[in-house]
Amino acid sequence: LRWNEYESLFGLFRPSDANAQGLGALRFYFDKRKWKRIEAVFGIITTIFVCVLLAVASMSFSKDANELVLNPIERISAKLLVIRDSPMAAIKLGDVAYREEQAALRLEKEREEKASWFAKASRLFGRKKKKKSEPMETAILEKTIIKIGGLLALGFGEAGARIIGQNMKGSDTAGVNAMIPGTKIDCIFGYSEIHHFAETMQVLQDKVMLFVNQIAEIVHGIVDEYLGAPNKNVGDAFLLVWRLVDVEPQMVMKYADFAVLAFVKIIAAVNKSATFADYRDHPGLLLRIPNFRVTLHFGLHYGWAIEGAIGSEFKIDASYLSPNVNTCWRLASEAKQYDLLMLVSHVAAALCSSRMQKNFRLLDRVELKGSKQPIGLHTVDLDWRRLDVAESVGSKVVFKKYKMRQQRERVKEMKQTSAFDPAELFLVDRDIKLMRESYTSDFFDAFDMAYRNYEAGEWEVARVMLEETLLMLGHEDGPSRSLLNFMQSEQQTPHRRGSSAGPAPVYTGRWVAPKSWQGYRSFK
DSSP, X not given: OOTTSEEEXXXXXXXXXXXXXXXXXXXXXXXXXXXXHHHHHHHHHHHHHHHHHHHHHHHHHHHHHIIIXXXXXXXXXXXXXXXXHOGGGHHHHHHHHHHHHHHXXXXXXXXXXXXXXXXXXXXXXXXXXXXXXXXXXXXXXXXXXXXXXXHHXXXXXXXXXXXXXXXXXXXXXXXXXXXXXXXXXXXXXXEEEETTHHHHHHHHGGGHHHHHHHHHHHHHHHHHXXXXXXXXXXXXXXXXXXXXXXXXXXXXXXXXXXXXXXXXHHHHHHHHOHHHHGGGGOHHHHHHSTTOOOOEEEEEEXXXXXXXXXXXXXXXXXXXXXXXXXHHHHHHHHTTTTTOSEEEEHHHHHHSOHHHHTTEEEEEEEEOTTOSSOEEEEEEOOOGGGOOOOOOOOSSSOOOHHXXXXXXXXXXXHHTSTTOOGGGHHHXXXXXXXXHTTOOHHHHHHHHHHHHHHHHTOHHHHHHHHHHHTTTTSSXXXXXXXXXXXXXXXXXXXXXXXXXXXXXXXXXXXXOOOTTOOSOEEOO
């Protein structure tokens, strides 16, 4: 036996015991293995219990640390990496966070609805309402980072994405360097200008902000739906950009079609809007502008631009610098001269698909300030008077920003597929068909013939044909009137031209082009 498995005791005999005379002491041994086994079992059980207790406690502490500290920090780091690589993704991160919050609220509501009648009665009678727990600091930090990223994306736009990304990648310093060199890129530029804005601002006063934002909601929303990006808001105008960076060659043509289609859809949306229809009856606006209605003029051009930050260390704007941007602005301004809503340069028109080009009308060639070569002016003819005002959705409809953005993202993905043809909408869209219904092939053929004679210098023939196209539509055609006015202004008696006796009388004989005529006129 092992030393700890037995116990020994000594026994001594008394001297009076006769039988024990001559005997020494006796030793007794007791076997303790049975009790030692039981003791060992209890020792093992105690050890196992202590190990389990320590493991459970460690796991509990680790779970709390992971849920409250480590996992939120990892999520925050992951979101920062996403924003650094793609700053525009911050808006999508906000949508995902909003979806998770809504799902948690729905789950809590379902639990309350499934609660027993006793629990519901307890909440109603006597029991204090459960105090809402405050969010953890890490959760507040995570949501704050998402909001800051979303605000940066909204404030800087796609033009400022590189500024945000480059500053977030630099971890060697906490300083911000927004004055980074610009980048030369190719873009399709669109410019939208609000007509009669000065008079509207004087009448609406403080409500003009609401007026502009209502227009911006339509313009920005449709441009984003057709893969463009709003860039600059300057009160009465909006700069809109379709960046052609890292765009496959076959998609460039589609982007140009999208730009044209976006402007057509904006024109339809503005003229159908019940909100803007209310301004037609505004007494102050009608007093200053008879027959007032909200009108936007558009210019579309293609070319290079320098994308980057404009400003100083105190304030910067992420935008585009280029003579092509200025040309786009001038196209929108000159659209008023032709009584049109849209002017498209020949450069932008050439990018479009052949099916889309069939919807253009070439109406003039002009030399604009800042352009080295004459620019051919095209338009998409639209009679917005034929559109009826849509019914108002009412104020009871809850605006689901997240759901609408998710739906818009799905629509954008669908439009990027090869199965979607933007030019097809000119044949199937009800509003577009209605606005183009009065523009017949006979009218286009007659105007095209008149313009060819005008361009070739045969102004007498052009005059006769333009006078015919002037009223073919049932209302006065703006381009026909503009060309007639220009040709008439050039018909002056030679001996009176530029004399101090006053303006020369208008020539009423046969119209002749000037000897210096080269097929275009100057707007410089």
